Amino acid sequence: MRVVAPDGSQVGVKKIDEALWLADQLGLDLVEVAPDAKPPVCRMMDYGKYKYEQSVKQREARKKQTRTVIKEVRLRPRIGDHDFDIVRRRAEEFLSEGDKVKVTVRFRGRENERPELGHRLIERLIEDLDDLAIVEQAAQKDGRTMTMVLAPTRKALDLASAAKEEKLAQRPPRPPRVVVDEVVDSSVEVVDDVVADEREIDQVATTDVVADEGEIDQVATADVSVAAELDAIDDGDDGGSNAEDENT
DSSP: OEEEOTTSOEEEEOOHHHHHHHHHHTTOEEEEEETTSSSOEEEEEOHHHHHHHHHHHHHHHHHHOOOOOEEEEEEOTTOOHHHHHHHHHHHHHHHHTTOEEEEEEEOOGGGGGOHHHHHHHHHHHHHHTTTTEEEEEEEEEETTEEEEEEEEOHHHHHHHHHHHHHHHHTSOOOOOHHHHHHHHHHHHHHHHHHHHHHHHHHHHHHHHHHHHHHHHHHHHHHHHHHHHHHHHHHHHHHHHHHHHHHHO
């Protein structure tokens, strides 16, 4: 197999055992990058680091991707001017956010026999949105509905980007790291105080136990002394009674 160094330089054609030995000496992995080549090409690299770098690149690429969002506005062939202005403003708002707009015209009853009403309405909307929209999909009639898709122009995309930057600028700043450190330090002090209090409680409890044991020992010793005195008195009484019996 053909072996490639980590910097891209050619090491040469080596046997598998020799290539594995070289990679092991450098503390690297031997990765096959071109299995269909003759001979196959392997590269010495840190495979874990390589996978991490690839995941970072994919994450950055996903951040730069723009999601295509299609929002819909609905019209009627005999819509009033006021309602038409409301629909137009909604379409302007969607386009200014960088979204595509699907325009749907619904026909009812005999309106379905006059599709030119829908075309006339759609052309009026296109003229009003000339600065913000371009026709991505022309108007098509399917049954009782007529649909058209509008895409934002460069001006609309610039407005969407400016609005996004302004929103990010208005976001409140994150608290400084020093505040977090102070919170952590105060929590450590609280823990130290709790441990000290527990130690004092343990010392007091131990002292009380020792004192109680000492008092118990003293009481037990006093009881033993009293019992000995009582035994001595009993012995004396027994001796006196025996002497009286002998004299009798």
